[in-house]
Amino acid sequence: xxxxxxxxxxxxxxxxxxxxxxxxxxxxxxxxxxxxxxxxxxxxxxxxxxxxxxxxxxxxxxxxxxxxxxxxxxxxxxxxxxxxxxxxxxxxxxxxxxxxxxxxxxxxxxxxxxxxxxxxxxxxxxxxxxxxxxxxxxxxxxxxxxxxxxxxxxxxxxxxxxxxxxxxxxxxxxxxxxxxxxxxxxxxxxxxxxxxxxxxxxxxxxxxxxxxxxxxxxxxxxxxxxxxxxxxxxxxxxxxxxxxxxxxxxxxxxxxxxxxxxxxxxxxxxxxxxxxxxxxxxxxxxxxxxxxxxxxxxxxxxxxxxxxxxxxxxxxxxxxxxxxxxxxxxxxxxxxxxxxxxxxxxxxxxxxxxxxxxxxxxxxxxxxxxxxxxxxxxxxxxxxxxxxxxxxxxxxxxxxxxxxxxxxxxxxxxxxxxxxxxxxxxxxxxxxxxxxxxxxxxxxxxxxxxxxxxxxxxxxxxxxxxxxxxxxxxxxxxxxxxxxxxxxxxxxxxxxxxxxxxxxxxxxxxxxxxxxxxxxxxxxxxxxxxxxxxxxxxxxxxxxxxxxxxxxxxxxxxxxxxxxxxxxxxxxxxxxxxxxxxxxxxxxxxxxxxxxxxxxxxxxxxxxxxxxxxxxxxxxxxxxxxxxxxxxxxxxxxxxxxxxxxxxxxxxxxxx
Amino acid sequence: xxxxxxxxxxxxxxxxxxxxxxxxxxxxxxxxxxxxxxxxxxxxxxxxxxxxxxxxxxxxxxxxxxxxxxxxxxxxxxxxxxxxxxxxxxxxxxxxxxxxxxxxxxxxxxxxxxxxxxxxxxxxxxxxxxxxxxxxxxxxxxx
Numbered sequence: 158x159x160x161x162x163x164x165x166x167x168x169x170x171x172x173x174x175x176x177x178x179x180x181x182x183x184x185x186x187x188x189x190x191x192x193x194x195x196x197x198x199x200x201x202x203x204x205x206x207x208x209x210x211x212x213x214x215x216x217x218x219x220x221x222x223x224x225x226x227x228x229x230x231x232x233x234x235x236x237x238x239x240x241x242x243x244x245x246x247x248x249x250x251x252x253x254x255x256x257x258x259x260x261x262x263x264x265x266x267x268x269x270x271x272x273x274x275x276x277x278x279x280x281x282x283x284x285x286x287x288x289x290x291x292x293x294x295x296x297x298x299x300x301x302x303x304x305x306x307x308x309x310x311x312x313x314x315x316x317x318x319x320x321x322x323x324x325x326x327x328x329x330x331x332x333x334x335x336x337x338x339x340x341x342x343x344x345x346x347x348x349x350x351x352x353x354x355x356x357x358x359x360x361x362x363x364x365x366x367x368x369x370x371x372x373x374x375x376x377x378x379x380x381x382x383x384x385x386x387x388x389x390x391x392x393x394x395x396x397x398x399x400x401x402x403x404x405x406x407x408x409x410x411x412x413x414x415x416x417x418x419x420x421x422x423x424x425x426x427x428x429x430x431x432x433x434x435x436x437x438x439x440x441x442x443x444x445x446x447x448x449x450x451x452x453x454x455x456x457x458x459x460x461x462x463x464x465x466x467x468x469x470x471x472x473x474x475x476x477x478x479x480x481x482x483x484x485x486x487x488x489x490x491x492x493x494x495x496x497x498x499x500x501x502x503x504x505x506x507x508x509x510x511x512x513x514x515x516x517x518x519x520x521x522x523x524x525x526x527x528x529x530x531x532x533x534x535x536x537x538x539x540x541x542x543x544x545x546x547x548x549x550x551x552x553x554x555x556x557x558x559x560x561x562x563x564x565x566x567x568x569x570x571x572x573x574x575x576x577x578x579x580x581x582x583x584x585x586x587x588x589x590x591x592x593x594x595x596x597x598x599x600x601x602x603x604x605x606x607x608x609x610x611x612x613x614x615x616x617x618x619x620x621x622x623x624x625x626x627x628x629x630x631x632x633x634x635x636x637x638x639x640x641x642x643x644x645x646x647x648x649x650x651x652x653x654x655x656x657x658x659x660x661x662x663x664x665x666x667x668x669x670x671x672x673x674x675x676x677x678x679x680x681x682x683x684x685x686x687x688x689x690x691x692x693x694x695x696x697x698x699x700x701x702x703x704x705x706x707x708x709x710x711x712x713x714x715x716x717x718x719x720x721x722x723x724x725x726x727x728x729x730x731x732x733x734x735x736x737x738x739x740x741x742x743x744x745x746x747x748x749x750x751x752x753x754x755x756x757x758x759x760x761x762x763x764x765x766x767x768x769x770x771x772x773x774x775x776x777x778x779x780x781x782x783x784x785x786x787x788x789x790x791x792x793x794x795x796x797x798x799x800x801x802x803x804x805x806x807x808x809x810x811x812x813x
Numbered sequence: 814x815x816x817x818x819x820x821x822x823x824x825x826x827x828x829x830x831x832x833x834x835x836x837x838x839x840x841x842x843x844x845x846x847x848x849x850x851x852x853x854x855x856x857x858x859x860x861x862x863x864x865x866x867x868x869x870x871x872x873x874x875x876x877x878x879x880x881x882x883x884x885x886x887x888x889x890x891x892x893x894x895x896x897x898x899x900x901x902x903x904x905x906x907x908x909x910x911x912x913x914x915x916x917x918x919x920x921x922x923x924x925x926x927x928x929x930x931x932x933x934x935x936x937x938x939x940x941x942x943x944x945x946x947x948x949x950x951x952x953x954x955x956x
Contacts, residue, residue, distance in 0.1 A: 501819070517834055524838070539849035541867060543918075546845035550838055675903045677884045727907075736907045755904030759882040764904045 160225050163213025164304040167254075170206035170261070171294040173199050177287035181280035185353070188277070196280040200261075200268035203290065207261035211254055214303055215245050224310035227251060227303045233314035235703035236322070243327030244317040249451060250303035252330060256447070257293045259331070259338045260286065267342060267367070274363055281349035282342070289341055292474045300467050316703070319730045319737040325385040333378030333405055337443040339371020340408060343415060344440035347433045348482055351489045356429055361422040364436070366791040368419060369649070372412045373787030379405050380780030388742055393673060393751055393768045395776060398547040403526045404446030407519050411439040414515040416787070421508045425570055427497045428505065430490070431512055437482045442519070444475045449526070500572040507565025514558040521550040559614055559661060562654050563621020567628055581628075582621065589616040601670050601771075611665025619658035622651055649790025656782030663775030672769045675755065679762045689750060690714040691767050696754070704728040704737075709763070711752050713743065725754045725765075740766075749773050847918065851951055855921065856895035862921050868897060869916040877911055890917065890927070892951070901929040908934035 177199035184192025214227075218241045223229040231244045231251070246255040264286045271279045297303070320326070343364050350360040382402065387395045396402065415435040421428040448471040499505040525542040532540050567578050593613025598604040629647070630639040676684050680695035694710040706728040713721050723741035730737065740753040748771045755764030849867045850860045860866055873896055876889035884903055888911075889896040899917055909915060909932065919929035 521838055524842070528842075539867075541847045541849065542842070543845060543847060546841050549841035549845065553837060554834070675884055677882055679882075738907055753904075755884075758879060758884065762882050764884050766904050 159213050159216050160222065160304040160306065163210045163217075164302065166206045166210040166213065167294060167298060167304075170203050170210065170257075171291065171298065173203045173206060174287040174290045174294060177203060178284050178291055182284040182352075185277040185280045185284075190276070193276050193280040196276075196283040197268040199287070200264040200283050203287065204261040204265035207258045211245070211258045214251060214254060215242060218242065218245050221314065222310075223312070223314050224306055225303075226305045226307045229307060229311055229314045231315065231317050233316045233703070236317060237702055239324075239327065240317055240322045243321065246330050247317050247321045250297070250301045253293065253297050253301050253451070254303050255330060256334055256338060257290055257297065259334045260290050260293070260341060263335075263339055263342050264290070267345075271363075278349055278353060278355065278360070278363075281352050282345045285345035285348045286341060289345075289478070292478070296467075296470050296474065300470055316730055316734050319704070319728065319734050320389065322730075323385065323389055325381055326389065329378060329381040329385060332374055332381055336371050336373075336375025336378050336412075337405070337408060337446065339367065339374060340412060340415075340436075340439045340443050342371065343368040343436045344482070347436035348485065351433065351482075351485050354489065354492055356489075356493050358423050358426050361419050361429075361432060362796070365416070365419050365423060366793075366796045368412070368416055368436075369787045369791035372409070372416055373784040373791070375405070375409050375412060376780050376784040376787065379409060380777045380784075384777050387773070388740055393671075393740075393753075393766070393770060395667075395773060398522075398525070398544045400526050401450050403522050404449045407522055407526075408439050408442040408446060410515050410519045410522070411435055411442055414512045415439050417508045417511050421505055425497050425499070425505060427495045427499060428508065428512070429493045429495050431509075433486060433493065435512065437479070437486065441475070441479045441482075444471075444478060448472060448475055449530075497571075499570070502568065502573045502575050502578075504565060504568040504570045504573070507561060507568050510561060511558065511565065514554055518551055518554045518558075521554065522547065525550075556614060559618055559657060562618055562657055563625060566625050566650060566654065567621065581624070585620045585624070586617065589613050589620055592616055597669075601666065603670070605669055608665055608669045611661055611669075615658045615661040615665065618661065619655060622654040622658065625651060625654075644793055644795070646790045646793040646795075649786040649788070649793070651786070652789065653783045653786030656779040656786060658779075659775050659782060660779035663772050663779060666772040667770055667776070670771045671773070673766070674768075675764060675766050677758050677762055678765050679760075684765075684767060686767055687769055688715055689769060690717075691752065691765075693763075693765065695761075696763060699726070701728065704730045706739075707754065709741075709752075709754050709765070711741070711765070713750055721750070723750070723752045725752045727754050744774065746774055747772060849916075852890055852892045852895040852897045853951070855897050855927070860921055862923055865918070865920060867916055867918045868899075868927055869914065870897075871914055872909070872911050874911045890915065897927055898925070899927045899929050901932055903932075906932060906934040910934075 177196060180192045181196035181199070183189070184195070214225075216222075217225050217228050218232050219238070221228070221232060221234050221241075223232075227248070227250050231248050232241055236244070245251045264283060267279065267282055267286070271282075346360055346364040346367070350356060379402075382405065383395045386397070387393065415432065418428050418432040418435050422432045448468065451467060451471060525546050528542055529540050532538055564578060564582070567582075590613050593611075593616050594604075594609040596612045597608035601608065625647075626640070626643075629643060630636045633639040672686050674684070674686055678684060678693045680693055683690050683692040685691075690713070692712045692714065694712060696707050696709045699706045699708045706726045708724050708726045711723045711725065712719055713723060721743040723743060725741040726739040728737045728739060738753050740751055742752075743750040748769055751766075751768035751770055753766045755766060758764050847865055847867050848860075849869060852868065852870050854860060855868060860868075868890060870890045870892045873889035873891045876896075877886065878888065879886045885900070886902070886905070887898060887900050890899050891897070899919075901917070901919075913934060916933045917927065917929040918931040918933070919927055922928050
């Protein structure tokens with residue numbers, strides 16, 4: 158009964174979406190207030206039906222209703238309740254339901270928080286969001302129905318893939334989807350602006366807070382995925398340039414360019430074409446990412462779906478969305494012209510360079526991700542592109558970007574002089590180089606040129622970002638008051654840019670100075686890695702709620718003193734599931750000690766992987782800074798005080 | 814500088830920048846492309862020696878041998894037509910089992926043994942890496 162209600166609710170959501178995608182759009186074109194007014198209630202109704210449907214699926218999981226195929230494939234009665242809930246989005250069909258639910262939630266948010274925007278514009282935005290929802294709902298109803306019933310329900314379900322029975326991974330898809338799908342809002346704003354011919358600065362101002370929040374969620378989602386891969390996959394790596402990782406990283410890169418381009422468009426009415434195209438590209442990459450993950454074409458850590466018909470559907474949807482939006486852009490291109498000019502040395506140029514570099518970086522990742530698929534599809538051969546390629550190309554493109562981060566923020570809009578910006582930075586530059594080159598030798602104990610360059614860059618980013626605060630308040634008479642009055646947009650930017658400095662520090666130091674060793678070791682023996690001695694006390698059998706395990710005990714000594722006892726495990730979740738390696742980690746701000754069990758290699762001897770990962774937590778700390786920065790910037794007062802009166806006067810000054 | 818000159822300069826800088834990036838890209842790409850071979854292809858001598866490649870197939874039943882007390886192992890990777898010996902030293906992935914599909918990355922040495930740097934097995938015991946499956950299918954059509 159409940160699953161059928163869930164399915165029916167999805168169909169109702171589809172019907173509402175069909176109305177929402179058409180009538181308000183026509184209404185906006187014909188200036189029909191009644192039809193325009195349909196948009197908001199439709200968004201409410203659609204969200205309601207989607208949430209209800211999601212609730213039905215969750216109910217089925219919580220009550221272990223194994224007559225539903227999806228529940229039987231991904232859950233069983235022994236699973237802890239929290240994982241029964243996260244199993245709802247743990248595999249293909251449920252993951253899609255989550256996607257479309259979050260789309261509904263974003264639509265609802267736009268409907269509620271857009272009272273200050275012109276109704277016709279909101280109607281167009283909601284219509285575009287509804288069109289996307291239609292695509293996904295059709296996909297679900299025709300190829301990926303989570304509510305399919307089993308004629309003979311089994312007494313016990315399979316279980317959720319043990320890899321996913323983990324708190325980090327439980328929250329990772331919702332976070333990621335809030336980001337990915339949130340770019341649909343920026344996309345909808347851009348399309349609505351193109352349709353309405355409204356290419357002045359107001360749409361950029363409206364789009365900014367939404368895009369910043371979506372970007373912040375995506376940042377957190379990616380960081381969660383990286384953190385999870387680190388502690389769960391047992392390999393100690395934090396980024397593998399895996400196609401599925403790249404699928405989420407590419408929208409993030411373009412999203413970053415987008416949030417900066419929106420700033421230029423809002424403040425100076427420039428880079429409009431860039432902003433619109435970046436909005437289209439960001440969402441297209443989100444859809445491409447969905448295609449890559451959901452069509453099973455990839456050999457990677459997460460291959461869920463393996464049905465080719467699904468791939469074709471998504472591919473067609475992708476082509477329709479990208480083709481349609483680019484066609485619309487081409488038609489409206491003549492109207493997207495700005496009269497504002499800027500000099501060679503200006504913040505606009507800084508943002509332009511930012512856009513170009515991020516675009517190039519994205520294209521290199523796209524090439525490396527798609528090339529194997531294309532050559533395989535064309536029968537040319539089975540190639541794989543590994544991390545060395547990505548690192549070799551990505552780092553040289555993003556390093557100059559990092560160097561310019563703080564400097565760009567210091568440049569004035571429209572016209573500035575190189576000398577004015579750099580004069581106060583010359584001495585700090587020398588200091589950064591000196592400290593950067595000293596750090597590897599003095600603090601880490603071993604000099605490498607790569608570490609020196611990395612640390613110099615990180616210090617430079619930190620300095621130029623913090624100097625930005627001084628630049629704003631230094632000349633004021635009451636500096637504390639000036640500090641207090643700095644807008645949130647500025648604080649958001651400063652936090653996020655500072656996060657970049659943390660990130661560069663983390664990746665430089667962890668990749669150069671971490672130690673890793675795979676050892677064959679007998680109970681009672683120990684292994685010395687750097688300053689630490691790992692004493693292996695042996696393995697014994699244990700039990701968990703829905704698994705049995707071999708648990709090891711490893712005592713870690715530093716200079717002879719016991720600092721922690723680690724218990725790595727190898728878990729068996731029963732028939733139908735693969736064994737899971739649970740690494741044991743002693744976390745720290747400056748180093749992680751990490752032990753994972755391999756396989757038995759002989760008489761009382763086991764293979765053990767031992768790591769000393771230095772500064773690795775700085776990477777995820779950086780992501781938190783960035784995400785926080787994005788959210789704080791989105792709550793800037795000027796987004797909340799947009800009055801209808803101002804909008805009307807804006808519309809009167811529309812540039813051709 | 815006249816606006817026209819400025820524009821020409823911008824275009825020139827962009828073109829140079831793009832060319833450098835393109836050259837960087839292509840060379841990094843070519844150096845890091847890994848080609849995948851089936852055991853049959855390797856047996857036929859199609860793979861070059863001492864060059865980074867990938868090979869995939871099933872771990873032949875009964876072929877797994879470990880040097881007692883160490884991390885060194887040997888096994889045969891097969892597409893049911895040809896077998897290739899593989900040497901590896903390190904921790905095996907959880908799903909590694911005789912009769913399971915794997916993909917290994919490494920080099921062929923002069924003695925016809927594949928020295929593996931990395932072994933990949935997939936995270937679902939029913940899942941076979943597409944390349945390994947293709948290797949098996951390709952071999953079946955040969956039989």
